[in-house]
Amino acid sequence: MNRRDQAAFKNARASLRQWAGEDDGSGWTDEEWRRLMERAAAQRTEPIKTGRFPLLRPIVSVAAALVVLVWAAISLLKTRSMELSTRNTAGRAEIAASAIEAFRPLPQIVSLEPAGRDQSASSRPAAPSDTRRLLASAASLPMKDENKPAFTWISPETGLKIVWFTNNNLKLEDLP
Amino acid sequence: MDQKELELIERVLAGDAAAFEPLVTPYRGALIGLASRIVTNPEDAREAVQEALLKAFCYLKSCDPALGFRSWLYQIVVNTARGYRKRAGAELRGLAEAVSEWNPRTLTDDPAAGHEKSQAKDRLRQCLDVLSDREREVFWLREIEELNVEDTARILKSSSISVRVHLNRARRKVLERFRSKYPDLTGENQ
Numbered sequence: 001m002n003r004r005d006q007a008a009f010k011n012a013r014a015s016l017r018q019w020a021g022e023d024d025g026s027g028w029t030d031e032e033w034r035r036l037m038e039r040a041a042a043q044r045t046e047p048i049k050t051g052r053f054p055l056l057r058p059i060v061s062v063a064a065a066l067v068v069l070v071w072a073a074i075s076l077l078k079t080r081s082m083e084l085s086t087r088n089t090a091g092r093a094e095i096a097a098s099a100i101e102a103f104r105p106l107p108q109i110v111s112l113e114p115a116g117r118d119q120s121a122s123s124r125p126a127a128p129s130d131t132r133r134l135l136a137s138a139a140s141l142p143m144k145d146e147n148k149p150a151f152t153w154i155s156p157e158t159g160l161k162i163v164w165f166t167n168n169n170l171k172l173e174d175l176p
Numbered sequence: 177m178d179q180k181e182l183e184l185i186e187r188v189l190a191g192d193a194a195a196f197e198p199l200v201t202p203y204r205g206a207l208i209g210l211a212s213r214i215v216t217n218p219e220d221a222r223e224a225v226q227e228a229l230l231k232a233f234c235y236l237k238s239c240d241p242a243l244g245f246r247s248w249l250y251q252i253v254v255n256t257a258r259g260y261r262k263r264a265g266a267e268l269r270g271l272a273e274a275v276s277e278w279n280p281r282t283l284t285d286d287p288a289a290g291h292e293k294s295q296a297k298d299r300l301r302q303c304l305d306v307l308s309d310r311e312r313e314v315f316w317l318r319e320i321e322e323l324n325v326e327d328t329a330r331i332l333k334s335s336s337i338s339v340r341v342h343l344n345r346a347r348r349k350v351l352e353r354f355r356s357k358y359p360d361l362t363g364e365n366q
Contacts, residue, residue, distance in 0.1 A: 008362040012354040013319055015361045020320050022296035040233040041193035
């Protein structure tokens with residue numbers, strides 16, 4: 001503001017003060033004012049509630065906030081671990097179901113004899129009684145012979161395990 | 177703080193509630209004037225001052241002698257009136273102004289005096305309408321209530337620099353408004 005502006009503003013301010021003085025106290029009658037004073041005086045004076053230990057208040061607030069945060073973190077971790085265990089249980093049940101499915105007996109069991117020995121026999125389905133006999137004889141075989149080479153075949157679908165024992169010339173041996 | 181005010185405060189705090197009236201009555205007009213600059217609706221201004229006075233009585237023990245009773249009281253009025261302004265909302269301001277134009281008391285009491293009051297109120301409003309809320313608060317406390325910058329800043333919970341900036345801006349705006357509306361009152365045409 002330059003000098004001219006300052007002088008003009010002083011005049012304007014004087015007018016504003018005059019108008020503010022004329023507007024002074026509008027909206028209040030003496031009766032209303034007296035009633036208001038009575039209403040105020042009917043109250044009790046009391047200091048602003050700052051508590052007994054005003055310095056402790058922020059510390060207590062921070063501590064409370066920390067407790068809430070820790071509690072929230074713990075409950076979040078708990079919820080997540082519970083979710084994981086539920087998921088694992090569900091996964092295990094799924095695996096078990098698929099295993100049961102895998103070990104279900106096939107409607108047709110192929111011959112357990114090695115291929116090439118009897119082509120016609122290997123292509124035709126074996127009778128259940130034959131299978132039982134074969135398995136029983138296999139069970140009676142010595143489990144391990146260090147001197148004899150053996151070939152093991154495990155069915156990826158059914159888990160069926162077939163062991164061929166050969167002599168030293170790699171020729172199949174007959175069952176005892 | 178004024179010695180007389182200090183004595184009155186002590187009397188109120190000692191249990192003499194009647195001492196409250198002489199303590200606040202000198203500010204009766206100023207309080208409503210200040211509240212009227214913050215909330216435009218006269219009813220809200222009255223309500224705000226009433227609430228502020230009840231609070232002032234209630235919490236008189238917390239009056240800071242360093243700030244002074246007047247500034248402390250103004251601070252309560254400013255805070256309470258700001259609460260009313262927030263509640264009223266900007267969209268109601270236009271309506272409140274329209275309502276404030278009609279003042280039945282000025283018609284019933286003394287028509288001539290009422291007309292003068294109404295004219296003064298209108299002129300004040302016209303000149304201060306160009307200011308933002310903060311500028312109006314600063315301008316009123318500094319230029320009309322004649323408080324110093326530090327007290328104004330303390331009442332408005334603001335910094336002295338902010339008060340100076342708002343005050344300069346407000347002065348320019350008010351002067352511009354005077355030049356356009358009341359050029360004779362600036363003394364520049366003489």
